Amino acid sequence: MTSELISLTAAETASKVASGEVSAVEVANAHLDRIGAVDERVHAFLYVDREGALAAADAVDKARAAGEQLSPLAGVPLALKDVMTQKGIPTTCGSKILEGWRPPYDATVTARLKAAGVVILGKTNMDEFAMGSSTEHSAYGPTHNPWDLDRIPGGSGGGSAAAVAAFEAPLAIGTDTGGSIRQPAAVTGTVGVKPTYGAVSRYGLVALASSLDQAGPCSRTVLDAALLQSVIAGHDPMDSTSVTDPVPDVVGAALRADVKGLKIGIVRELGGEGYQAGVRQRFDEAVTILEGLGAEIVEVSCPHFPYALAAYYLILPSECSSNLAKFDGVRFGIRVGEGDGDPSIEQVMGRTRAAGFGDETIRRIMLGTYALSAGYYDAYYGQAQKVRTLIQRDFAAAFAQADVLISPTAPTTAFKLGEKLDDPLAMYLNDVATIPANLAGIPGMSLPVGLAPEDGLPVGLQIMAPALADDRLYNVGAALEAALLQTWGHPILQEAPSL
Amino acid sequence: MSTSTADAVVPYDEVIAEFDPVLGLEVHVELGTNTKMFCGCPTEFGAEPNTQVCPVCLGLPGSMPAVNATAVESAIRIGLALNCKIATWCRFARKNYFYPDMPKNFQTSQYDEPICYDGYLDVDVETDEGMKTFRVGIERAHMEEDTGKTSHQGGATGRIHGADYSLVDYNRAGIPLIEIVTKTIEGTGKYAPEVARAYVTALREILRGLGVSDVKMEQGSLRCDANVSLRPSPDAKLGTRTETKNVNSLRSIERAVRYEMTRQAAVLRAGGTIIQETRHWHEDTGITTSGREKSDAEDYRYFPEPDLVPIAPDPAWVEKLRSELPENPAVYQARLQAAWGISDFDMMAVVRSGALDLVAETVALGADQAAARKWWVGELTRIANDRAVELTELPITPADVARVEALVGEGALNDKLARQVIEGVLAGEGSPDEVVAARGLAVVSDDGPLLEAIDAALAESPDVAEKIRSGKVAAAGAIVGAVMKATRGQADAGRVRELLLERLGVSE
Amino acid sequence: MSETPSITREDVAHLAKLARIDLPPESLDHYAEQLAVILGAVAQVSEVAADDVPATSHPLPLVNVFREDVVRGSLTAEEALSGAPSVESDRFRVPRILDEA
């Protein structure tokens, strides 16, 4: 029973809970047991809220017994990235500086999940403050890829992706600043969506780079992602950058799954040199499938994409240097070095930040401080904002020729833990295909398209759509997913070694 | 570091003979909105520590700002009242620096895109050649947020230096501020201190008239920083300036500018150089002391606030706000002055005592303008000064003063009794009529007792009676005085005189 | 390609001071080297963005998002202070402050 419950999709679980076939408490227990059995090796979770999860599940069961109308994801377990606040539950952002902090408030996403009867199992591991592509920059140790425990699960949301891939939760929340939902999805054989910027409230999401951050769903199927997005999306007055447009019918789109007559653009600048052969092979096969489904494939050019990475690594550190200034040991989190001599608050802040932040975080704060300082602002931050305009123009031109754009999600499959840890620039290259969407604020999805022949590891395909047209991602993604399932005869995660 | 020894100063007229002063004034106004600039916390003064805070104004991880619509509207109204242009598009920016009273370690402010810019305010100053108008240019007025309040523990003085540790209350953090910055103010010559004071006074009247702030300098809802520099002559290049903070009364502004001019002159005369620094004004000793040096290393790394979207005020909305502005205080003053028919000097006294609205209201309720001024600018201002409160904070209203004057007009009170009624109202004994009743202060208006008293007084001083009878009417004062004394002041002196002359059969 | 900017130990020390991070002196060279490499790589933004290209600070063109001036619930002092490393008399306690703001 337990193994059956954990392998259900979110949609299946919700319908079984709603019909009374299983109780939400049984479902929660099955997942808590799974976490107990495998998480010591995967290390997807930083905190498991057994009591809270069981209480939430029990409330769903009681509501059902009382004849109340259940929301579409009621009773479905979920893993929450530790960058999202949850009242009374430790929230660390993968950083030592927040060790022991229990926020006095819920993020809007958290509140919406609770209101929908989603059962939050706990908080997932991540690169410190979401900076990284491997989850190795967590102060609490790396997460391991369920496909190969010696490999990275992607990042920064490696914990959320690994939890879903390891059947510890059917759903997870991730956040994507430059690919932190999509790249982990790609390397773990799962589905991850970065919605349109502003589609999901950022209130309670501990900011890395405010103009780039966006929370979104992680799941094993496209439909499950759609169900989760429809729960968390929608305008929030607490987030002034949140869009007021109605949430597109992503669930309807995932159910439609029809690409006939759709124009799909392949971005010439994403997918050539620097992309692993097996990644390109699976991508090409997916293109053939889409063509077979009736889509018209066109090639588009986005000439400024080669500059996206550089612009990103100026904008992100700049915003992050300011966003992370509040971590100073005064109002929350740890305080370091107060007892050493008779230090001033200035010294204590400096010591707290030096001891509380990891290497990569310090590097990016320094980089951002440099890029914003007098005399360098125009050459760095100012120029990067102009490149951002050029990227937006590239997308606008490309979307004039195609309904959606596609590319490989990441240049390679999962690499070995430690392989790129000492080479920041090599690490940054993992996000080369995902970053343009963040700079332009448009939505993107990654879904698995098979295993690379040379290493047997999952490969992800990225779909991008114009701002606010998130439904197109789900339509195309679901169509491709259905065709691939038919080819494989089973979900791809069944090929992962058992844990 | 602050120094306890006072700096050398040069006598003021010598400063003026040798130097030309240049001013710049920065005024921070706390808006009287219901909620803070970026969150829904209340802004009430004096609440228990850290009870008017939320994740946003505490800068907790994950929280995000949301702009207070009324604060934006107030900013635009202030800009319009100061003859500013209103930006068609502007943004908030982050000013990055670390300080424990600032929850996010950046202040959400405006940088190169202020909402109001390029305005002016005309202020009148009394000069040797009579009243003269100085035009003070307004560089900008922008929106920002206040910081928390730090109290320093241990050490002798409660000051920052020498304290063992500090405690922070964030109730004030995030309260909306409008920062109003003047252009450099030149050409004031020796009247620089008076212009500075007149500017802040006029600004305060405008803000009060707009109803956007309670403009209480002593509570910090209006704060002024004065930039002062000296140069050898008006055509020389600008000298190095100092910025004097903590100037929290109108009188102090004038004093602080004057002091800083005399101090800088002493430094320059001795061949020294002025250091660009923050200085602190000390109300008690009347001097400024050195604060933090403004080094070139100060680098606020401003950039557009990515958690907020731009503000693009609809021109139609701006025009609507413009059409709804209250009358400009200067125009309003001129109108009242003409209506009352009083001199510039008398009007100045009303304005400087902050009694303009009170006098106007009292007159509107039927009181004579001279009487209304006598009470508010004379007696009540003196009492307010004694109690160290604002005139508006005295427990007496224009309606009370108007009623007292009405009773005087009816002959029910004389001047002496009226003072006692005012005293009773201030002591919380109730309305003027209640005070009159409770203290039994009505003028004796029945002629019977008065005639008795007159006869008694005449019998007491037959010689005086004789003088009056013989036509020396001026001697009547002595008898009137005696009657007033006998009736313990409760008689109408005019009536007593009439009856007396009638009794003795003489006419004036 | 753009030139790699030179970043000295002193530059790093200055940045660390602005960012209020008390870096151990022995790490300054290490950061100087890495920052120089990264800055050299990202400096290519200056190659393409001409003067006539406007800057984009926001991915979506939203303007005028305001909140009504209506009081919402605040935290209690207990909640507000719950995460603080040091508290006294319902206030956040900090070591002595050196600089004046």
Ligand SMILES: [Mg+2]
């Ligand atoms: Mg300011």
Ligand SMILES: [Zn+2]
């Ligand atoms: Zn607040």
